[in-house]
Amino acid sequence: MSLTVYNTITRKKEPFEPVTPGKVGIYLCGPTVYKPSHVGHAVGPIIFDAIKRYLVYSGYDVTWVVNITDVDDKLIIEAANQGTTTMELAERVTVDYLDAMKALYVEGIDLMPKASEHIGDIIDIIKRLEAKNIAYAVEGDVYFDVTKDDDYGKLSNRSLEDQEGQRELQSGEKRNPGDFALWKAAKPEEPEEVKFDSPWGKGRPGWHIECSAMAMRYLGDTFDIHGGGLDLIFPHHENEIAQSESCTDKPFAKYWMHNGLTRFNTKKVAKSDASPEMQEALVKMTLHNLLDTYPGELIRYFILSTQYRRPIEYSEAEIAGRRKGLDTFYRLFERVERITGSSAYDKATEIGAPQADASSSFSSTALSDSCDEYLQTFIRSMNDDFNTAGAIAALFDFAGTVNRFIEEEKLETTGSDASKQDALLATGKLISVSRLIGIFLEPQAKKSASDDGVADQAMQVLIKIRQHLRKKKDFETSDLIRDLLTEQKITLEDRPDGTIWRAE
Numbered sequence: 001m002s003l004t005v006y007n008t009i010t011r012k013k014e015p016f017e018p019v020t021p022g023k024v025g026i027y028l029c030g031p032t033v034y035k036p037s038h039v040g041h042a043v044g045p046i047i048f049d050a051i052k053r054y055l056v057y058s059g060y061d062v063t064w065v066v067n068i069t070d071v072d073d074k075l076i077i078e079a080a081n082q083g084t085t086t087m088e089l090a091e092r093v094t095v096d097y098l099d100a101m102k103a104l105y106v107e108g109i110d111l112m113p114k115a116s117e118h119i120g121d122i123i124d125i126i127k128r129l130e131a132k133n134i135a136y137a138v139e140g141d142v143y144f145d146v147t148k149d150d151d152y153g154k155l156s157n158r159s160l161e162d163q164e165g166q167r168e169l170q171s172g173e174k175r176n177p178g179d180f181a182l183w184k185a186a187k188p189e190e191p192e193e194v195k196f197d198s199p200w201g202k203g204r205p206g207w208h209i210e211c212s213a214m215a216m217r218y219l220g221d222t223f224d225i226h227g228g229g230l231d232l233i234f235p236h237h238e239n240e241i242a243q244s245e246s247c248t249d250k251p252f253a254k255y256w257m258h259n260g261l262t263r264f265n266t267k268k269v270a271k272s273d274a275s276p277e278m279q280e281a282l283v284k285m286t287l288h289n290l291l292d293t294y295p296g297e298l299i300r301y302f303i304l305s306t307q308y309r310r311p312i313e314y315s316e317a318e319i320a321g322r323r324k325g326l327d328t329f330y331r332l333f334e335r336v337e338r339i340t341g342s343s344a345y346d347k348a349t350e351i352g353a354p355q356a357d358a359s360s361s362f363s364s365t366a367l368s369d370s371c372d373e374y375l376q377t378f379i380r381s382m383n384d385d386f387n388t389a390g391a392i393a394a395l396f397d398f399a400g401t402v403n404r405f406i407e408e409e410k411l412e413t414t415g416s417d418a419s420k421q422d423a424l425l426a427t428g429k430l431i432s433v434s435r436l437i438g439i440f441l442e443p444q445a446k447k448s449a450s451d452d453g454v455a456d457q458a459m460q461v462l463i464k465i466r467q468h469l470r471k472k473k474d475f476e477t478s479d480l481i482r483d484l485l486t487e488q489k490i491t492l493e494d495r496p497d498g499t500i501w502r503a504e
């Protein structure tokens, strides 16, 4: 049951064998920090955070690098628009990005190097390329000569001829239309802070070379996994490979992993009851706004519910659907807490240790065996190219089994203490397994209306009135209360030990 990874460069799933046994280096292209991130910027970090957690669990020593692009045309333009410096803008947007990462439980990034702090490394690579006659300078600009790289196009599977057809008009200074900039000469109107000294005069690096330099600085000439969105395959990643491998004569990244992009599904929207205004607002939302609207755990769960190579259908209806899924788990956690008086979160172990608790402490062998089976199913899914969607499906089945156990053993009324402890232990294991992809790391605060103590007090009054009516056999009025609440998306659940409410 070994790990396989789909490699964009070979277009197939391959057994995962790191360059250095036991160690894994991951480089993920990070944000260009010129404007607030949107949901698309969260996809890669969430996926790779789950991947890193799983690799650590699998016994690897993982180093994960996500760069910050703080030298870029877009940043210069936006800073000028806002009347600020590129550094101030970059810092502000970076803080916003890091806040969002924290809210999304993206905790595994080891290094976040900034392009502006690696100009020396960048110049060094360009000089080596120039010495090999693969790069050439024209009036302060330096270009990479794609015709000097025999296997240029191997990642995106394009020939030079294909690319030329798609290129814009050739710059007069370039030798070939497909040549790309490694270094850009400073323009007089640009701010001083982006004019770096170099052997070719003042200027700044191109975007592609920034990633090559930072990846090689922290992970070595050859490392294991290079990730990014599908939209980065060409030209960004193609050019990273070309520069890096031409410079070192060694392979750059061994596995290229590309995540699907978020897309807005209009068909699904038509079926949902969300208003068009709400849909439009959703598409425009920054990550920051999104996290004001939805809990970070829901966004993370939403992204991980799709296998990473597939597109993520992004709509209000999809998020609402995922919320229902997540609520299934929350309800089980609440149910077990009500039955046992203990939180299953306290029974869960930290990442990497689900097998470590003593299974023998189960009194039900059948339930204990089920727990082990679900862990194995989860692992099988993750080993199949990090299929988090399959892993989450296993968690669902796991929750279903614990719920069935609670019902069969009548734990809400007469069940034995031993069985209650079993339910608690199994739920703790479910949480432990979920943590391998960074879900259920901490108990979630009660959502929406129930956050508000006054709302809860009012609901308790309504629940008491309804109970009173039912005792008097006035079912018409008691049902009316329930129906009116349902219209407001508030659900009442009658349980043997009382009625609880929840707002959607």
Ligand SMILES: [Zn+2]
Binding pocket: 028, 029, 030, 211, 236
């Ligand atoms: Zn990059």
